[in-house]
Amino acid sequence: MIYVAAVLFFASAIGFILGLRMLRRPETARRGNMVSAFGMLCAVLGTLAETIAHGHFNTLAAVCVLGGLAIGAAIGFPAARFVKMTAMPEMVALFNGFGGIASLLIGWSQTQMAVAGAEQAGGMGPMLIKLTGGQPNVVTLATFFAILIGGVTFTGSLVAFGKLSERITTKPVLYPGQNIVNGLAVLVAVILGIWFAVAPDQIWLLYILIPLSFVLGVAVVIPIGGGDMPVVISLLNSYSGLAACAAGFAVNSPLLIIIGALVGASGLILTRIMCLAMNRSLSNVLFSGFGSASTSGGGGSGEKKEARILSPQDAYHVLEAAQSVIFVPGYGMAVAQAQHAVKQLADVLKANGCEVKHVIHPVAGRMPGHMNVLLAEANVEYEDLAVPEDVNPMMETIDVAIVIGANDVVNPAALTDKDSPIYGMPIIEVHRAKTVFTLKRSLRSGYAGIDNPLFYMENNAMVLGDAKKTVEALIAEFKSED
């Protein structure tokens, strides 16, 4: 049985690595996910085999392990099956948080176990050796990390979930001396960790550490604006990998260490890629309270300019004569579920002899590639997608740029206004197109809470209302003309 487990563990590690590699390319990504899921199945079966081989698998344990699996599957399956594509980012954040709390519980459970058996075994140290076959101090240090990182991941992900689903304010929550308070909290956590590693029998340290990690998770994510949540989720994803890795050191499981490190490292790289897309450093995202105090000094100062408002009928007349049109989708398209209507409008425009591209900013939406997922759902061809670098140099030749629920990624303040919090972020420079239509629900500022000078430019017109209804009205105009 122990050999069966070993073979399964090897298969599992190979499955995860191959699966991750296949996720890099669109052609193999779907199979890659299945290969990685197969790796997970091997890991689960291998663990069962190992437990049986060691003779630990009594009835109670079987009921708890299999019952836990069944409950988890019964909750996870419908949650993932029925969530709307637009709500995907917050769902991923939530799942990620559950991974974090699991790591925390592993560390806690192991410590409780050691406490329960300590008297018989002659102290915490000998009991930990008996449990894990490892160095007690290393085990408790790993336990500390599993709990700290797991707890931070858990509450951090919950806050990210709340911000993405707009259950809590998307604006950064700031107070004076925030970074100092957070820094002190980290310091206290580190002291607790060292103490716990040196004196594993001081179990009460754990009861301070757990709430502290929860508070820390909230404290580090709450000052970050909703617009930066993609970066935060990616980083927390990396954390949950590291938490699993720490749990691996605690329970002495090499597979857990390997896979946890894989996820931790890949999450970091992905986070970096996303920061690069916004031309900001990670520390700037995490500590600057982006889009809050400095905003008022930026675009919103002084004179209130008038934005031109257009009806869909008037917009149609411009579109009918257009030779080249670009769509710039943002989160608003996701909210309005307008992707199918947008695809339809693009088809109608093409039939009218117009050249159409969908320009996707790397950080449009609430996750990188969010817009790609939605447009793929609406069967938009890969050839019709473009990146800002392709379109920006020829922006003057574009007749109409239709901005659908995007805001910050087309904000010209990023290029011109040094005081703007998004200064320096590469944008889609639609303000240089001949005409811009901005489809928006209202004239309120965007998700990041920054005023957008684009709205008051002469070549821009606002088409207010639900994006889907507006696009459908435009399609209806084209249809009625035929």
Next chain:
Amino acid sequence: MQYLTLAFVFTLAMFLGLELIRKIPSQLHTPLMSGSNAISGICLIGAMALAPLTEDSPFALGLATAAVAFAAINVVGGYLVTHRMLSMFQGKKGESK
């Protein structure tokens, strides 16, 4: 000595992770994040290995069982969500052929 080996494995795995994730087309960023999120549910096996060892402490068993359940949500939900996302790309390709 045992921990030296594990630390060694950890370091190599970190480098492997850094190398694996390079040059990702932007449309795959979300599926990749979601997919690696599902993989981070691997802590499931830690919880599963731990639960049967908790003979002396019902409380520890409860914690471990909760860990199994939470990790299983992460694993099952994570893979399914990723699968749904990627299936949309697949469907598109199928039609264009």
